[in-house]
Amino acid sequence: MIRVPISEFLEIYLGAILLWLWTVWVGSNWIRNRRERRAQRTLIHCHICGWEYRDQSDVACPPCPNCGRPHERPQPTRI
Numbered sequence: 233m234i235r236v237p238i239s240e241f242l243e244i245y246l247g248a249i250l251l252w253l254w255t256v257w258v259g260s261n262w263i264r265n266r267r268e269r270r271a272q273r274t275l276i277h278c279h280i281c282g283w284e285y286r287d288q289s290d291v292a293c294p295p296c297p298n299c300g301r302p303h304e305r306p307q308p309t310r311i
């Protein structure tokens with residue numbers, strides 16, 4: 233059995249908790265940013281008729297369901 237003073241044990245324990253919290257925070261931010269970028273990419277605004285629609289397909293220029301004009305996907309921007 234390894235003998236560790238209580239003060240060192242608390243330092244290691246708190247360090248492990250802080251590392252775990254930091255990892256969860258970074259991971260959740262990464263997932264949220266990825267979802268926002270995907271949502272920005274699928275939301276398309278038609279400049280001809282003003283229709284706003286979502287397109288989940290992989291088509292580069294999906295046509296507007298209202299007027300039929302193809303539109304390029306918006307580039308994701310940093311918020």
Ligand SMILES: [Zn+2]
Pocket residue numbers: 278279280281282283296297298299300301
């Ligand atoms: Zn349109």
